Amino acid sequence: EAGVTQFPSHSVIEKGQTVTLRCDPISGHDNLYWYRRVMGKEIKFLLHFVKESKQDESGMPNNRFLAERTGGTYSTLKVQPAELEDSGVYFCASSPGSMKYNEQFFGPGTRLTVL
Amino acid sequence: AQRVTQPEKLLSVFKGAPVELKCNYSYSGSPELFWYVQYSRQRLQLLLRHISRESIKGFTADLNKGETSFHLKKPFAQEEDSAMYYCALFSGGYNKLIFGAGTRLAVHP
Numbered sequence: 065e066a067g068v069t070q071f072p073s074h075s076v077i078e079k080g081q082t083v084t085l086r087c088d089p090i091s092g093h094d095n096l097y098w099y100r101r102v103m104g105k106e107i108k109f110l111l112h113f114v115k116e117s118k119q120d121e122s123g124m125p126n127n128r129f130l131a132e133r134t135g136g137t138y139s140t141l142k143v144q145p146a147e148l149e150d151s152g153v154y155f156c157a158s159s160p161g162s163m164k165y166n167e168q169f170f171g172p173g174t175r176l177t178v179l
Numbered sequence: 180a181q182r183v184t185q186p187e188k189l190l191s192v193f194k195g196a197p198v199e200l201k202c203n204y205s206y207s208g209s210p211e212l213f214w215y216v217q218y219s220r221q222r223l224q225l226l227l228r229h230i231s232r233e234s235i236k237g238f239t240a241d242l243n244k245g246e247t248s249f250h251l252k253k254p255f256a257q258e259e260d261s262a263m264y265y266c267a268l269f270s271g272g273y274n275k276l277i278f279g280a281g282t283r284l285a286v287h288p
């Protein structure tokens with residue numbers, strides 16, 4: 065079974081440009097999460113989808129970040145316009161069902177560098 | 180506030196030595212704690228969870244509610260244990276993980 069996939073693996077853009085990250089969860093997983101690790105700091109939660117609905121977006125840093133999950137399958141995270149402090153590794157994770165806790169399976173991450 | 184603290188950024192040991200990676204947490208209620216590991220050029224993966232009380236790859240972790248700790252231990256480190264280790268707290272109804280900053284374990288031959 066294919067794991068969580070993310071595209072691209074690396075992205076280098078200039079400040080002010082737009083970047084869109086994509087995450088394909090494990091097939092059948094209703095829960096999809098975005099996390100971010102900024103250099104030298106902890107991995108921080110950004111938001112959580114249950115199917116196509118945003119369950120919790122309390123971790124989104126500001127309105128330059130927009131996440132979507134149309135049809136409850138893959139998700140995109142758009143940063144517009146990108147700032148220097150947005151550099152980091154963006155992880156996507158998915159988990160099945162609605163149990164209190166299910167293991168979250170992580171993708172390989174997208175390394176974003178904003179110059 | 181819900182928080183996970185891993186005080187050591189780097190832990191360097193020799194092969195065969197005991198290892199203890201420290202993790203302290205702050206959480207009101209009954210915590211659910213996990214250790215995740217990221218080996219070089221691999222994705223983040225679950226190592227173990229406290230509710231399972233299991234030993235994975237020789238690692239164990241005991242939840243100590245009195246000391247609010249969940250330290251990861253292994254009696255004899257192996258070179259293949261070298262990786263980044265993250266302690267994480269499951270934030271209940273919000274269904275998100277709260278991670279510590281991670282500890283890099285380097286096991287030398």
